[in-house]
Amino acid sequence: MARLRPFAGYLVLAAGLLLVPAVFTRVPFYTMSTAVLMVLLAIGALGLVPLTGLARQVSIGQAAFYGIGGYTSALLSTRAGLDPWWGLLAGAALAAAVAWSLGTVIFRAQGHYLSLATLAFGLALAAVVNELPATGRNAGLSGLPPLHVFGVSLTGDLPIYWLGAGLLLIGTVAVHLLVRSQLGSALTAAGDSPVAAAAAGIDIAALRRTAFVVSAVLASVAGSGYAHWFRYVDPSMLGLLNSVQLLIIITVGGRESVWGAPLGAFTVVTLTEVVRGRLPGSGAEAELTAYGIVLVLSLLVLPRGLAGLPAALRRRAGAR
Amino acid sequence: MEQLLGYVVVGLATGSTYAVIGLGIALVYQVSGIINFAQGDFVMLGGLTYAVAAESGAHPVAAAAIALTVTAGCGAALHLFVLSPARDAGHDRLIVLTIGASILIQGLALLVFGADQHFAGSFGGEHQFQAFGISISAQYLWCAAVAAAAATAVWALLTRSQSGRAMRALAADRETARLMGIAPLRTGLIALVIAAVLAAIGGIVLAPIQPPDATAGVPLGLKGFTAAVLGGLTSPLGAIAGGLLVGVVEAVVTGLVSSGYRDAVVYGLLVAVLLVRPGGLLVAAVRERV
Structure with a gap:
C-alpha cells in the first residue's frame, strides 16, 4: 500500500491538472x-519542500531566483536574440551558481542566517535591478518572445498552461524522488536534529546547500516561464511579496510533502482572487492582511498544511 | 572633505535610531531565540501612529504616548496570541510566524491608516544648524539624545531589575535558568514588549525626518537587522555600534554617490557581513555549536 501511494498521488495530480482547463473555462470565477x-x-x-520542509531552513528570498530566471530569459532573448529555451536553461544555471556560492558561505555558520541572508540578498538585488540601465531600471524589459514546443510557439494562456502543468509534473516527480532518496532522509535527519545528524557523520552544510540550489533552480524556471508568458519583466518580480507568497503557498499547502506545492498554490491564488475581486474597494491592503491571517492561522492550527490534513484527521479519529 | 564629516554626523544621528531598533532584535533573539521579522513593522506602527496623532492635533507628548501604547500592545499581542501558542514549534516555524505577523501588521496598518505618508513636525519646532558646511535639522539631535536615553534605560533594566536579570539568565543558559524558576514565556513576553517599545521610539523620532507610510517597516527593520547582525545578534552593545555604522554608511553613500543605490548598499552590507563574519564584526569569531 505504502508503495502504491505516490502513484495514487500522481494520478490525482495529473487528473486535476488535466481537468483544470475544462473546469476553469466553464466556471465564472476562475480563468x-x-x-x-x-x-x-x-x-x-x-x-x-526539501529546503524548508525537510532541512527546516527558511528562505525569504526566493523572488531573487524568480527574478534571475525572468531577467536572464529577458536579456538573452531580447538583447542576444537567443532561443527562449536557452534563456530558461541559462537562468536556471545562473540561479544554481548563485545559490551554490551563497550557500557555501552562509551554511558554514549554524543558526538561522539563511532567512536573513536571503531577505537581504533579495532586496539588494531588487534595488540593483531597479537602478541598472542594463536591466531597464524600473521600466523593466519588454518584447520577450514566447516559448515554443516542436516549432509551435506558445502564445495565450492555454498552451502555456499545458507547458507549465507538464513542467510541474516533471518537477514533482524529481522532487519526490529526491525526498524519498537517501539524500532526502539525510535532509530530514539534519532538519529534525542537526546535532544527531552531524554526529552520524552527515555533512549538514553540503546538504542544506544542495536543497538551496534545488529551490533556486525551480524558482528560476518558474520565473522564466512567467517572463515568456507575460512577455515582460520588471523589478516587482523580485519584490518581497513574491518571496513571501511562495513561503505562504508551501506553508498552507504542507511543506513536508510535494503535494503541498500544488495544493498551496491553488489555495493561495484562489484566496488572492477572492480578496481582490469580492471584497469591496480592496487592494493590496486586504491582500496583505489576508495573507498574514492565513499564514499565522495555518502555522498554529495546521502546521503540516493541507497535505497533512488527512493524516491529522486520521490521528484524531484514532484517538477517539 | 568637510561635507563628509557632516554626512558622518547625520549618519551617526540616524544610526542611533537603527541602533535601538537593532537592540530590540538582539534582545528578543537572546531571550527567546526568535529572529523577530515583525520588528520593522513595530517601527512603522510607532512612527505612523505618532504622525497620524500629531496631524490630528494631538500634543507631541500625547501622540508619542499613544504610539508607544499601541505598539507595546501590538508586541504583547504578538507574543500572547501568535508566539506563545506555538512555543513547542521549531525555530523555522517561529520565524515564519513572525513573517506572518509582519505582513498582517502591514496589511492592518494599510487598512487603518491608508497608503499615504503622514507628516509630523520636528520636536520643539523646525531648527536648522550649520555644521561642516551642511545644514542639519535639529531633529537629528533629538534622534541621538532619545536613542541614547533609551539605550541607557535598557542597560539599567537589564542590570538592575529582577526581570532584567531573568532575561540575562535565559540568554546565558536557558535550561539552568528554567531550573532556577525563571519562566521563559513570561520573560519572553517582557523582552518582546521592550523590543516593541524600542522600535516605536525609533519610529517616533524618525517620523519628522522620514515621513512614515504603512510600508516603511521593511527597510527600517532590515537596517535594524543589519545593526544587530553587525554586532553578532547576541550583544546589545554590538547592536548599538552596528546601528551607528549602518547610519554612517547610509548617509555617506546617499551624500557622495546617489540615493538610488542607498538601499542596495545597506542590504549588500548585511549580505556581506553574513557571508564574511556571520558572528558579527565586533565579536571574535566563535564557532557556534550545531
Missing part, C-alpha cells in the same frame, strides 16, 4: 490566467 499563475507558483514553491 486560465489564474491557472497559469497557479502552476508557475507551484513550480516555484516545490523547491521549498
